[in-house]
Amino acid sequence: xxxxxxxxxxxxxxxxxxxxxxxxxxxxxxxxxxxxxxxxxxxxxxxxxxxxxxxxxxxxxxxxxxxxxxxxxxxxxxxxxxxxxxxxxxxxxxxxxxxxxxxxxxxxxxxxxxxxxxxxxxxxxxxxxxxxxxxxxxxxxxxxxxxxxxxxxxxxxxxxxxxxxxxxxxxxxxxxxxxxxxxxxxxxxxxxxxxxxxxxxxxxxxxxxxxxxxxxxxxxxxxxxxxxxxxxxxxxxxxxxxxxxxxxxxxxxxxxxxxxxxxxxxxxxxxxxxxxxxxxxxxxxxxxxxxxxxxxxxxxxxxxxxxxxxxxxxxxxxxxxxxxxxxxxxxxxxxxxxxxxxxxxxxxxxxxxxxxxxxxxxxxxxxxxxx
Numbered sequence: 381x382x383x384x385x386x387x388x389x390x391x392x393x394x395x396x397x398x399x400x401x402x403x404x405x406x407x408x409x410x411x412x413x414x415x416x417x418x419x420x421x422x423x424x425x426x427x428x429x430x431x432x433x434x435x436x437x438x439x440x441x442x443x444x445x446x447x448x449x450x451x452x453x454x455x456x457x458x459x460x461x462x463x464x465x466x467x468x469x470x471x472x473x474x475x476x477x478x479x480x481x482x483x484x485x486x487x488x489x490x491x492x493x494x495x496x497x498x499x500x501x502x503x504x505x506x507x508x509x510x511x512x513x514x515x516x517x518x519x520x521x522x523x524x525x526x527x528x529x530x531x532x533x534x535x536x537x538x539x540x541x542x543x544x545x546x547x548x549x550x551x552x553x554x555x556x557x558x559x560x561x562x563x564x565x566x567x568x569x570x571x572x573x574x575x576x577x578x579x580x581x582x583x584x585x586x587x588x589x590x591x592x593x594x595x596x597x598x599x600x601x602x603x604x605x606x607x608x609x610x611x612x613x614x615x616x617x618x619x620x621x622x623x624x625x626x627x628x629x630x631x632x633x634x635x636x637x638x639x640x641x642x643x644x645x646x647x648x649x650x651x652x653x654x655x656x657x658x659x660x661x662x663x664x665x666x667x668x669x670x671x672x673x674x675x676x677x678x679x680x681x682x683x684x685x686x687x688x689x690x691x692x693x694x695x696x697x698x699x700x701x702x703x704x705x706x707x708x709x710x711x712x713x714x715x716x717x718x719x720x721x722x723x724x725x726x727x728x729x730x731x732x733x734x735x736x737x738x739x740x741x742x743x744x745x746x747x748x749x750x751x
Contacts, residue, residue, distance in 0.1 A: 383420065383471030384464060385629075387529045388427045388457045388488065389521070390536035392480030393572070396616055398458050399451035405457055407618040409520015413450050414559050420471040421445035421461050423453045428479055430509050431519035436487075438523035442473070454478070456535055456572070459624025460631075467628075468636060474528070475562050477520045483539040484550050485513040487521060491558050496546070525561050531568035531635060532558070533627055537591060538615045541582050552598045570602045570630045573737060575610020585720045585738045586746060592647070592737060602630035605645040608735040612723035626734070642666045642732025646701065649740045651716065658706035659716050661741070665701040669696035671730045672696070675727045681720070682713040687744060689717060696728075705726070715742040722738070 388394060398413060427439035443449040450458060456482050457474040471553055479486075490513070499513040509515060513662045526703035540547045559565045559638045573591045576584050588607075595601050600612040604626040609619040617623070629643035646665040653751040654660045659682060663670060677696065681689040692707040719726065728736040 381420070381422075381470045384468065384472065384530045385473045385475065385528065386457075386531050386533055387475045387524065388460075388533040389476075389580065390534050391482045391539060391621070392476045393538070393574070393616055394454060394456055394478040394533070394535035395480055396475070396620065397451060398455045398620075400454050400455075401616070402465060404614070404616050406619060406620055408621055408741070409451075409455075411707035412459075412621065413447055414526050416450035416458075416462075416464065416640045417446045418462075421458070421459060421465050422450075422471070422475065423461070424475045425452075425454070426477040426520055428510070429519045430512070430515040432515070432636070434518045434522040436523050438477070438520065439482065439616065440490050445617070450498075455620035456624050457533065459621045460533065461629050463625055463628035464631065467632065467638070475524065475529070477524065478535075479510055479516060479520070481511065482516060482536070483511055484536060484547060484554060486511055487536075488550065488554050488571035489517045489557060490514045492553050494711060513624060520670035520719040521558065522561075526563055526669075529567065531570065531631060534624075535574075537587055538577070541577070541584055541587050544590045547587060548593055549662065550653075551590065551594050555594070555598050555601065564652050566600055567636050568600050568602075568631065569598070570604070570627050572604045572606060572623055572627070575606050575615065576612060576719075576721075576723050576738070577610075577615055578612040584722050585740075588738050589740070592739070594602070600634070602634065603645065604630070605737040608717060608729075609735050610723075618626075622744050640729055642668065642734055645734040646670060646728070646730050646736050646738075648718075648741065651741050654704065656706075657712065658704050660697070660714050661703045661705060661712055661716060663701045663703070665734070666732060669699075669701050670696050670703065670736075671729050671731055672727050673729060673733070675715075677727050679719045679724050679727055680715045682707050682710050683715045683742075684710045685714060687715075689715075692716070714738070715744070717741065
């Protein structure tokens, strides 16, 4: 068969099955499985193996989409492929090489981690071996080097909540290393920003921030924001169909020349002050601009020179991609943030319905922002 092949990797949200997990259902899985008979959609699921050194062998097999096989496909991979096959009218294959509960350093080669001594391999430990640095690069990435693929999909980050600033360095480095080792420095790389999680030990917004910044320093990348469909009580969103579609929007727009569709969530661009002393936040948005879809616009905070944030009022400036933000408690605001906490309801979207992710306008240290 001649068609499109995409490589997918990451941790449990990438490997979560179409049939869902025990006490973790997946929305629409029953009907998705029922209507999945399609010989033009195939998935290769790699065996779960580790290695101390780069290995050229990997087990696994191609399976065709049908009522028997689809329940055990990666949900994100399948729904991405299903969208591509339907729109492009060509066969689509997904090569899945992922492992739940794995940190990014497991997927990076030893040379990329040399300047990070805290990520050295512990040869004397067999406990949670799959979380060791480089062991999955050696066994589950290296065997695929040189495989002709249209692009790559990535869904990982939950295992690096505690080290967001290191992740901001490691993630771009991983992407560039994969591309260079693959022999194609411009392979499209689209990834899912993990959903916020209600935690008491860290503010998960910093990891989300690190993921977003990757688009600014790494070419031909695109991030899917899922702040609107995450579930604060657990890390596995049910709406995997939505995630697969949003990944496909990036591919359609950037790699298949399909115009006039929304693919990127609006992003904060700049901040000014209006005549009344309120903050005016400007966004990069598609032709449809910004919308709350009849929701009250909430989730914004502002701070003055004391760096104390207060809940703020906000509204979209008519006929623009700008939001006006203010609070009676802050006479002269100098910084603003949106959903920059563990959880919060998404109320700001693009005209195409893609959510604005969490952001902040400042670069203050986290120990100042959040005690």
